[in-house]
Amino acid sequence: MAGRIMGLLFRPGWRLKLIDPPLGWIRILDDDLPTAEIRLQLTCFLTQSWASPVDVKDAQLRAVIGEREFTIPWTASADPDGKSFRDSPRFTVSGNAPLHAFADFASDAPDLVALLESATEPIPMKVEGLFNAAIEFREVASLDLSVEQPLLRGERWKRIRTGRELTE
Secondary structure (H helix, E strand, O other), X not given: OHHHHHHHHOOOOOOEEEOOOOEEEEEEEOOOOOEEEEEEEEEEEEOOOXXXXXXXXXXXXXXXXXXXXXXXXXXXXXXXXXXXXOOOXXXXXXXXXXXXXXXXXXXXXXXHXXXXXXXXXXXXXXXXXEEOOOOOOEEEEEEEEEOOOOOOEOOOOEEEEOOOOOOX
């Protein structure tokens, strides 16, 4: 019994939490192949201050629209000042304080871009991560992405509703 409890307590990544849902922005880049980019402000923390650090090795957004499912890969991450954490999007969350990060996800799937541009209903999405020595993605946050005005293509980020609003 003690072995089972220890296995559950020290399972890689179980202590990582995100403030759910995160804040978000979106833009559609009008390149040769239009690309939808979604930026989320992730606030990550560990539930115990004594917990071992959690390495965020990979992340993705999973969107379910009707019977279609889209996986949107993680492309970059930065601290609140805009400085990239490393050459790759990876970062580490330690137990001493919450970590605030901007995580970018992008997809050039034509069906997804078209659906995001014309969405009239909130789109349910899940933020999933691959942590420490894990071999499969685990859900860490969910959101209902909704755009209040039509998306125009360009470099400018547009605020999206995720179910969490900024306080005045």
